[in-house]
Amino acid sequence: MIPKCYKKENLPHKFCPGCGYGVILKSLGSVIDHLKIANKSVIGLDIGCGLLAWNLFDVDTIQTHHGRTTPTMAGFKFAKPEAIVLAIMGDGGGYAIGLQSLLHSAHRNDPITVILVNNTLYAMTGGQMAPTTLANEITDTTPKGRDSEKTGLPFLGPEIIATLTNKQAYIAxxxxxxxxxxxxxxxxxxxxxxxxxxxxxxxxxxxxxxxWKTNAEESFKFLEKMEDVFVLGEIKKP
Ligand SMILES: Cc1ncc(C[n+]2csc(CCOP(=O)(O)OP(=O)(O)O)c2C)c(N)n1
Ligand code: SF4
Structure with missing residues (x-):
């Protein structure tokens, strides 16, 4: 079912066929409908494929600089505490260029909600290695596979963020x-x-x-491989 908070006139969305963003945004749309918060929500979008959602919802959106969505939306929340403030970003935006901002926001326990999409690479710019790239994964900038000895193991964002936040945080x-x-x-x-x-x-x-240059079956096989590295579940809840 199409979420009620979608702007139907802007469908179909602009993501590639088979892209995972569609599932995430539909889930977000269902939650916005269920909680009846469309008129008090605001969505901050990082530069990355997520920005293609800028006119998908009948909800105000803010386009921020790459990696700066977290502090922009924290600022919005402080200015308008009654708003439901959401920040959507990729793993490049959140865990590379925007990591400092993300960690400090978590450390301050800013009352905002961040949704970070981990597809193991910088998708919008053509598939370069990100902090989350798996060991031996082939990307545009790791044509022989990621050499973890030299470039490190995949970055475990939620686990790291959980160590910075207080008992009021929700991390999953x-x-x-x-x-x-x-x-x-x-x-x-x-x-x-x-x-x-x-x-x-x-x-x-x-x-x-x-x-990833994968068909549907291969894409979901790779996702299973990701789940071996990035463990699913609630890491912290109040
Ligand atoms: C300050 C700045 N640096 C670099 C870029 C180029 N840039 C645009 S999108 C992007 C990567 C996006 O990757 P990610 O954040 O993982 O999101 P995805 O596209 O995978 O959803 C980069 C590096 C930019 N727009 N601004
Ligand atoms: S490049 Fe990848 S993440 Fe971006 S819209 Fe296409 S499938 Fe989705």
Whole structure:
């Protein structure tokens, strides 16, 4: 079912066929409908494929600089505490250029909700290595596979963020292989914010068939491999 908060006139969305973003945004749409928060929500979008959602929802959106969505949306929340403030970013935006901003926001326990899409690479710019790239994964900038001895192991965002936040935080990792899990984690994260509690963060493992150069079956096989490295579940809840 198409979420009520979608702007139907802007469908179909602009993501590549088979892209995982569709599942994540539909889950978010269902939560916005269920909690009846469309008129008080605002969505910050990083530069990355997520920005293609700028006119998908009948909800205000803010386009920020690459990596700066977290502080922009934290600022919005401080200016308008009654708003439900969401920040959507990729693993490049959140865990590379925007890491400092993300960690400090988590450390301050800013009462915002961050949804970070982990597709193991920089998708919008053509598939370069990201902090989340798996060991031996082939990307545009690791044509022989990621050499983890030299470039490190995949970055475990939620686990690291959990060490910085206080007891009011909600931190989870979900996968688009289970849209219901994605929906449930996003709903709990937003409810945490609505209760006036602390930082909430959901990393969602997603697929990028275009840059992975995979068909549907191969994409989901790779997603299973990701789930071996990035363990799913609720890492912290109040
Ligand atoms: C300050 C700045 N640096 C670099 C870029 C180029 N750039 C645009 S999108 C992007 C990567 C996006 O990757 P990610 O954040 O993982 O999101 P995805 O596209 O995978 O969803 C980069 C590096 C930019 N727009 N601005
Ligand atoms: S490049 Fe990848 S992440 Fe971006 S829209 Fe296409 S499939 Fe989705």
């Amino acid at each position: 990792r979900a996968s688009i292989r289970s849209p219901l899990q994605v929906e449930s984690c996003i709903e709990k994260a937003i409810k945490n914010q609505m209760r006036g509690k602390g930082f909430s963060f959901v990393e969602v493992l997603s697929i990028c068939p275009t840059n």
